Amino acid sequence: MTLPPGQYPIDGFPRFGTHLHRPLPAVPVDPVIEITGAVGKSFALPLAELATLPRRELTAHFHCVAGWSATDLHWEGVAFETFHRMIIEPSLQPDSSVTHVDGYRSFVSIEDALAEDVLIAERLDGRPLDGDHGAPARLVSPNQYGFVSTKHLCRIELHTAEPSENYHPSPIIDLGLHLLKPHPRARVWEEERHRHLPAWSVRRVYRLLIPVIAFLCSRGSRPLENHQVTGH
Numbered sequence: 001m002t003l004p005p006g007q008y009p010i011d012g013f014p015r016f017g018t019h020l021h022r023p024l025p026a027v028p029v030d031p032v033i034e035i036t037g038a039v040g041k042s043f044a045l046p047l048a049e050l051a052t053l054p055r056r057e058l059t060a061h062f063h064c065v066a067g068w069s070a071t072d073l074h075w076e077g078v079a080f081e082t083f084h085r086m087i088i089e090p091s092l093q094p095d096s097s098v099t100h101v102d103g104y105r106s107f108v109s110i111e112d113a114l115a116e117d118v119l120i121a122e123r124l125d126g127r128p129l130d131g132d133h134g135a136p137a138r139l140v141s142p143n144q145y146g147f148v149s150t151k152h153l154c155r156i157e158l159h160t161a162e163p164s165e166n167y168h169p170s171p172i173i174d175l176g177l178h179l180l181k182p183h184p185r186a187r188v189w190e191e192e193r194h195r196h197l198p199a200w201s202v203r204r205v206y207r208l209l210i211p212v213i214a215f216l217c218s219r220g221s222r223p224l225e226n227h228q229v230t231g232h
Contacts, residue, residue, distance in 0.1 A: 003061065003069050004188040006203050013062065013070040015132035031136045033120075037158035038098055039091040047122075047136055053078045053086060056119055060142035062149070063188045066206040075140050077121035081114045088158065102157040106150050108141065112185060117142050120153065145186040145193065 001009060032044040056079045062070040092098065101113045112118070119140045122129060129135040134151030141148050157163075162184065183192035191199035193206065 001071065004063060005191045006067055006193075006199060007063055007069045007188070008067060009071050010068045013073060013133070014068075027131070027136050031154070033137070033153060034155040035088060035091060035158070036155060037102070038093055038096045038160050039088075039158060040093050041091070043091065045087060050078050050083075050120065050122065050137070054082055056082070058117060058119055058140070058142070060117060060140075062140075062142065063145055065145040065147055065182070065186070065193050066210050067203065068210060074125050075119055075121040076123035077119040077137070077140070079116070080118040080120055080139070081116065083120055084114060088156070092158070096158075097160055098158045100159040100162055102155075102159060102163055106148050107159070107163050107184075108139075108144070108148050109185060112141065112144060112148075112187075115141070115143065143188055145182075145188055147182060148186050 003009065031047040033047060034042065034044045036042040056077060058075045059072055060075065062073055064070075088098075098110050100107050100109055120137055121134075121140045122137045124133055129138060134153070137153045139148070139150045139153055181195035181197075183195050186192050193199050194202045
């Protein structure tokens, strides 16, 4: 198995991003994805309408910026490129040039968002997404570190310039992330972990965080033998 620089494989797929002392986000009865920003008029697309778009399946690894990789996850959903072409483009303001897409607490350049392996996924390993992994839908971008793959996707904001760095509503966590300065593109094969520092200098820092992350996320881990992996 060949993994990107600085990554090592783990068993299962740990939950990340929702602390155990907080309840998981409730899934609305009729979930929607709000489309805002550089559009003629903001609107809400019922998530059920994703089923009317061309479907895509993808088997890929998931790479955490801390250094671990969950391998051979099978996702199902709609390619973001398809969603952009069929849903977003017709709603854009005339002559607008979208450069970034904000999925709430993470943003991605339009170049990276339109890569062929980026999905809005609703299913993982043959089952609907659960709360630990982003129900009812999430972004999946396998060639970027996991913090780009927004869970519980409920809003897509379109920007004509790079948005400001507002990482988290908690001032303490936001301060920490400003110190870590996540890379704006976060490409795993380029090992773009930090905006300014070389990759080798932050590997050890992120690795030291893994035991803490593992403890906080343990309730969401899935044994590898429970995976239902299929090919493309």
